[in-house]
Amino acid sequence: SQTIHQWPATLVQPVGSPLSLECTVEGTSNPNLYWYRQAAGRGLQLLFYSVGIGQISSEVPQNLSASRPQDRQFILSSKKLLLSDSGFYLCAWGPKGPQETQYFGPGTRLLVL
Amino acid sequence: DQQVKQNSPSLSVQEGRISILNCDYTNSMFDYFLWYKKYPAEGPTFLISISSIKDKNEDGRFTVFLNKSAKHLSLHIVPSQPGDSAVYFCAASKHGNKLVFGAGTILRVKS
Incomplete structure (x- = not known):
């Protein structure tokens, strides 16, 4: 069966510091991968998605970037965090196909102070 | 442009009764619809889905209904x-x- 991992679970970082969140998927190959953010009391906002190694599409202009160095690894980064980057970050994977169900990881809560 | 809308921020139901959650969409090109459940500080869990070629899908206690003409699912x-x-x-x-x-x-x- 497939599993998706995210770490760390919680992170408190000062403004201006760098960020690296990691997501890995097991039990599948060549998945579509996604990064979402959920701000407090809000819905899920798609940040980045990837259909393959090195292929990243950005949905919204922002202070963040993503990379996919391996087939089942997806990384969310920032060089300098802003207060507005605080939120709950979710990684998801989906099997390629015309009607794709996405499966989410446990999430990372980021607080920027 | 909010293409998928859940107009009720909250719903309160008595145990044992039916819960009905509603969703409206604006894009007639959507062909696959899903419901997820999320607990605080956890990732969403997939519950049930429905293809646009169907109008109903059941899985245990959960049933999703799709009304394409009204662009509404519940x-x-x-x-x-x-x-x-x-x-x-x-x-x-x-x-x-x-x-x-x-x-x-x-x-x-x-x-």
């Missing part, structure tokens, strides 16, 4: 249980990937 939970208390998101996609999510509805099931 999730019925029968009977509702206290453990169903969570945030429910509907989502839609066209021709694969890039799900568009609604803002969510908080369901509270009272015992």
Whole structure:
């Protein structure tokens, strides 16, 4: 069966510091991968998605970037965090196909102070 | 432009009764619809989906109904249980990937 991992679970970082969140998927190959953010009391906002190694599409202009160095690894980064980057970050994977169900990881809560 | 809307921010239901969560969409090209359940500080869990070629799909206590002419879908939970208390998101996609999510509805099931 497939599993998706995210770490760390919680992170408190000062403004201006760098960020690296990691997501890995097991039990599948060549998945579509996604990064979402959920701000407090809000819905899920798609940040980045990837259909393959090195292929990243950005949905919204922002202070963040993503990379996919391996087939089942997806990384969310920032060089300098802003207060507005605080939120709950979710990684998801989906099997390629015309009607794709996405499966989410446990999430990372980021607080920027 | 909010293509998927959940107009009820919250819903309160008595244990054992039916919970009905609603979702409206504007893009007639959407062909796949999903419902997710989310507890605080956890990732959303996939519940049930429906293709645009169907108007109903059942899985245990959960049934999703799709009304394409009204661009409306609903999730019925029968009977509702206290453990169903969570945030429910509907989502839609066209021709694969890039799900568009609604803002969510908080369901509270009272015992």
